[in-house]
Amino acid sequence: MVCHVVLPLAKEGELYSEEQTPTEILTGTKIRCLIADDHALVRQGIRRLLQDEPDVEVVGEAGDAAEALKRATELRPDILLLDVGMPGFSSFEAARIIQQDLPGTRIVFLTMHEDQDYVMQGLQAGASGYLLKDTPATKLISVLRDVHQGGKFVSPEVLGGLLENGKLGQPNARPAKSGLTPREREVMKLLAEGNTVRKIAGMLGLSLKTIEAHKFNLMRKLDIHNKAELVHCAIRRKIVKVPAGF
Numbered sequence: 087m088v089c090h091v092v093l094p095l096a097k098e099g100e101l102y103s104e105e106q107t108p109t110e111i112l113t114g115t116k117i118r119c120l121i122a123d124d125h126a127l128v129r130q131g132i133r134r135l136l137q138d139e140p141d142v143e144v145v146g147e148a149g150d151a152a153e154a155l156k157r158a159t160e161l162r163p164d165i166l167l168l169d170v171g172m173p174g175f176s177s178f179e180a181a182r183i184i185q186q187d188l189p190g191t192r193i194v195f196l197t198m199h200e201d202q203d204y205v206m207q208g209l210q211a212g213a214s215g216y217l218l219k220d221t222p223a224t225k226l227i228s229v230l231r232d233v234h235q236g237g238k239f240v241s242p243e244v245l246g247g248l249l250e251n252g253k254l255g256q257p258n259a260r261p262a263k264s265g266l267t268p269r270e271r272e273v274m275k276l277l278a279e280g281n282t283v284r285k286i287a288g289m290l291g292l293s294l295k296t297i298e299a300h301k302f303n304l305m306r307k308l309d310i311h312n313k314a315e316l317v318h319c320a321i322r323r324k325i326v327k328v329p330a331g332f
Contacts, residue, residue: 117143119167129147195215196226200218
């Protein structure tokens, strides 16, 4: 089934401007939140931030996507704050399952990854929000309230790129579940050619953690465990050419 991303746009391509973001608190209603991040300090920081709000309740935490799926099923939170690129089970696949099985739970990705492939996968998985971790605390709270009332939000830093490249609303922008995203193929090619993760980050203008996440995801998808297997797989898939005399 093809999923179309339909986002309510404000004027001039913005998705909720600062002035348009509704932040009314429904009297007597607590927003029940589940926090999923593989860094305990990050989870604790977000918990402290949210617990300072009278209309927000943190009902649980999870250290990876598989645990987030389990906890969401048990707790049925209003909102799941979900990191991207955690070790193990894919956060995007967890989001798809939750959206299918728990339609009352809204998902907001809270991550440092600005890569457009990640943003598209998150939106296609049914997320109501995609926020960067440098989002101001007041804005995060505002977005959670909006999402709880049925709104959607994407950080302006990544929304601009999606609009500029015409990716929003394109059904063909969705990567195949069993295949690699275009960015993962690019990273695989560069790795197979002998480039280090640090060098690839510089070449693509992305952070070291983003490249490491791409490497982790592509190796998980292809069930490869070392550099030699990666090179052979890249050759078999014709991502790289066989060297002359090989």
